[in-house]
Amino acid sequence: MEPVHAIVLALVQGLTEFLPISSSAHLILVPALLGWPDQGLAFDVAVHVGSLAAVVAYLRRDLATLVRGWCPSVWRGRPFAPESRMAWLVIAGTIPVGAAGLLAGEAVELHLRSPIVIAIANLVFALLLLAADRWGARTRREGSLTIRDAVLIGCAQALALVPGASRSGVTITAGLALGLAPRAAARFSFLLAVPVIALAGGAKGVELAAAPGTVDWTWFGLGAIVAAFGAYACIGAFLALVARIGLWPFAVYRIALGAVLFALLAPWG
Numbered sequence: 001m002e003p004v005h006a007i008v009l010a011l012v013q014g015l016t017e018f019l020p021i022s023s024s025a026h027l028i029l030v031p032a033l034l035g036w037p038d039q040g041l042a043f044d045v046a047v048h049v050g051s052l053a054a055v056v057a058y059l060r061r062d063l064a065t066l067v068r069g070w071c072p073s074v075w076r077g078r079p080f081a082p083e084s085r086m087a088w089l090v091i092a093g094t095i096p097v098g099a100a101g102l103l104a105g106e107a108v109e110l111h112l113r114s115p116i117v118i119a120i121a122n123l124v125f126a127l128l129l130l131a132a133d134r135w136g137a138r139t140r141r142e143g144s145l146t147i148r149d150a151v152l153i154g155c156a157q158a159l160a161l162v163p164g165a166s167r168s169g170v171t172i173t174a175g176l177a178l179g180l181a182p183r184a185a186a187r188f189s190f191l192l193a194v195p196v197i198a199l200a201g202g203a204k205g206v207e208l209a210a211a212p213g214t215v216d217w218t219w220f221g222l223g224a225i226v227a228a229f230g231a232y233a234c235i236g237a238f239l240a241l242v243a244r245i246g247l248w249p250f251a252v253y254r255i256a257l258g259a260v261l262f263a264l265l266a267p268w269g
Contacts, residue, residue: 001043001219005036010223013047014230017197018055018190019238020129020169020250021257025118028163029261032115042208046220048201050227055193057228058235063194066090082143086191092147093154093171093188094195100158101200108161116265121164122258129169130251132176140179142188149178157192167196169254172247182242190235 012030016023027047031038056063069083156174160167168189175185241249 001039002036003219003222005031005039006043006219006223007226009039009043010047010050010226011230013051013223014054014227014232015234017051017227017231018168018193018235020166020172020247021254022118022122022164022166022169023051025122025164025166028113028118029115042220043223045201045204045208046224047227048197048204050224051231052194052197052201053224054228054231055190055197055235058232059190059194062191066191086142086145089145089147089150089188090191090195092150093157093192094199096151096154097158097160097196098199100161101203104161105203108163112161113163115261117162118164119258119261119265121162122254123262125159125165125169125173126251126254126258129173129176129247129254132173133182133247133251136176137179138176138181141181141184145180145188152178153188153192157196164258166254167193169250176247182246183239186239186242 009027009030012026013023016026027039027044030036065083066087069081069085070087073081073084073088153171153174156170157167159165159170168186171189171192172182172185175188176182180188
């Protein structure tokens with residue numbers, strides 16, 4: 001991999017992982033549009049590790065609080081405190097996407113990783129995001145979430161297996177549809193990102209360990225670092241933006257991207 005490819009793709013991953021615009025779609029589209037070779041599994045693992053490091057660093061206080069509250073609820077059977085309750089909500093929201101990945105992940109990789117699927121998914125899920133942002137009640141905070149809410153958001157998260165759907169996009173859309181304020185929906189989406197990215201990165205790491213060949217750790221390490229810094233900067237900026245103006249700019253961007261791709265790639269285009 002060329003150094004410039006590693007830096008550009010790591011920035012793409014870092015800046016899009018937590019925005020509702022689909023990082024996986026951009027990692028497929030950017031090399032295709034620039035005529036670059038596929039970056040390969042090892043690089044995907046590296047930049048996911050960088051994104052995971054960024055969200056853990058940004059939410060470190062929240063995550064430490066959740067772990068401290070969750071452990072006693074398991075080991076000592078203590079009644080649920082707000083912290084342990086939120087931890088269980090994150091677990092409940094993670095189960096659907098984990099099950100979907102085990103059952104359908106390979107089929108998605110084989111049959112849905114195409115620009116036309118990305119184009120259609122961008123259009124469909126952007127319209128859903130726009131509708132949820134426009135008509136959602138925007139009155140609830142994370143503390144009002146129930147197990148039912150978490151499972152519903154988790155089921156929506158499973159749709160992110162489709163390239164172009166956007167993990168953060170579908171979870172934020174579901175949160176808005178359930179009445180969460182935009183910032184609350186985004187924060188819960190980021191909490192859900194921690195186990196999901198860890199599981200996805202771990203699964204890819206297992207594949208990488210079993211794959212033949214050597215890994216150029218220098219450029220992949222650079223990719224992880226660049227992705228981490230890009231993602232960390234993006235998280236704070238995104239939370240500040242959605243609190244002020246909502247999600248509509250991202251929906252508009254995705255509609256425009258999907259329309260352009262669809263026009264270029266459709267059989268009659």
